[in-house]
Amino acid sequence: MATSGKVIRCRAAVAWAVGKELSVEEVEVAPPKAGEVRIKIVATGICHTDEHVLKGCFPNVEFPVILGHEGAGIVESVGEGVTSVKPGDKVIPLCLPQCGECSFCLNPESNYCLKCHLSEPQNLMPDKTTRFTCKGKQIHHYMWVSTFAEYTVVPEYAVAKIDPAAPLDKVCLLGCGFSTGYGAAINTAKVKPGSTCAIFGLGGVGLSVVMGCKAAGASRIIAVDINKDKFAKAKQLGATDCINPRDCQKPIQEVLTEMTGQGVDYSFEAVGLKETMIAALASCNMNTGICVMIGVPNSASEISLDPMILLTGRTWKGSVFGGWKSRDSMPKLVSSYLEKKFNSDLLITHTLPFAQVNEGFELLRAGKSIRSVLLF
Incomplete structure (x- = not known):
């Protein structure tokens, strides 16, 4: 040029x-x-x-x-x-x-x-x-x-x-946004068909998690956010339930546990706050539940955690860029977009x-x- x-x-x-x-x-x-x-x-x-x-x-x-x-x-x-x-x-x-x-x-x-x-x-x-x-x-x-x-x-x-x-x-x-959220469900959590999922935070990343959970065949996808204006979009993309924690009389993790009997199979934190990270971890079931942290916390954040929350088998893991190897995966993601796979x-x-x-x-x-x- x-x-x-x-x-x-x-x-x-x-x-x-x-x-x-x-x-x-x-x-x-x-x-x-x-x-x-x-x-x-x-x-x-x-x-x-x-x-x-x-x-x-x-x-x-x-x-x-x-x-x-x-x-x-x-x-x-x-x-x-x-x-x-x-x-x-x-x-x-x-x-x-x-x-x-x-x-x-x-x-x-x-x-x-x-x-x-x-x-x-x-x-x-x-x-x-x-x-x-x-x-x-x-x-x-x-x-x-x-x-x-x-x-x-x-x-x-x-x-x-x-x-x-x-x-x-x-x-x-x-x-960034779509690949990070969609991949967190598909690659990091490896959501299984028929499972239950909870997504904390319904911005671009969280809604992409919703799409990933739906694509993976989850039977129940619970969207959690304090902005109820995002619920319509969440349901359009595959959420089966939407909850505003401010409308609840109990901590959100207790509400999710009651809704599902023993906690969700997979939870995703797409906010970046330590309070929602702990709630997301506690909301997945105590033995095989997997919690994926996606939200970027303030660099000064520290979390105090009761180790018993992990002792019985919960898995807590992070996900960066949705688990995709970036240069290898990006051309394939674009091809999937063009093929209308999402x-x-x-x-x-x-x-x-x-x-x-x-x-x-x-x-x-x-x-x-x-x-x-x-x-x-």
Whole structure:
């Protein structure tokens, strides 16, 4: 392309400081170095994790920063040595990389990668420099993807080539929310047909868990949220029951245990609060129950737990990116979307021009959206 090897000036939503709304600015995006890919972002979803960063929940994220991690776009140019993608390819940048070389990537039972932001900071590119500048200042990357920018640069192992027929304004959700929730049910919990499930939190991730439980053949899917406005969508996607804990006279785990006789077979926490994590664990049956933690907690959170809750056999496990090996699985997920094996479009409640990014966050904070998609 004509821009190859050159600095590109484009729009991006810059988070200058904790607690400040995003500022749409002109930024300079440097060309990709060896092993890197520069992508023109076409569409990006707004995920609650971005909101957590803006609130200061994750002190390891450095400001100023360009957030966003649920995007889809087209390769503009590639650095030396890049072979898996080429200019013009449709791609999804990956918030969970797959380097293919670390011990976890080489383990067929693992989907984690030691280059993930949970193991090493991703505020800068792997060579410890940034590709973003604005007003003469260096701007940090976020999880190496930074999809709130019209152009972004990522390591090759944090991008997946997808089917050219894929609609980027729809499949961007597969970059985080849908894949994370759907996979937690299918891959992490391995929900069995005829089982009972409870999902705590009905945002984009939690509703994707509902879809995964239904696809796996669960007979009873109980959706739990304090926002009753989300119940209609939950039932549309497969929930059989919806409960607002604030309407209950007992702790929600006791209510779920009474509803099911001995607790659900599978519970999922998609909120990120220690109180709901403990309630989700206690709501699954005491012997074979499996509780999957998906919600991202505040980095300062600690949980005090009675060990007896686990002694009789409950399983408590975490799930990152739905258990999918990201680069291997993303093309297959997109193919499944195109084959209509699932309908993640139902999660999109608002589509906005990129300039209205702050309006998208307001919809999220007010509980009025499931997923807002921003279009460049």
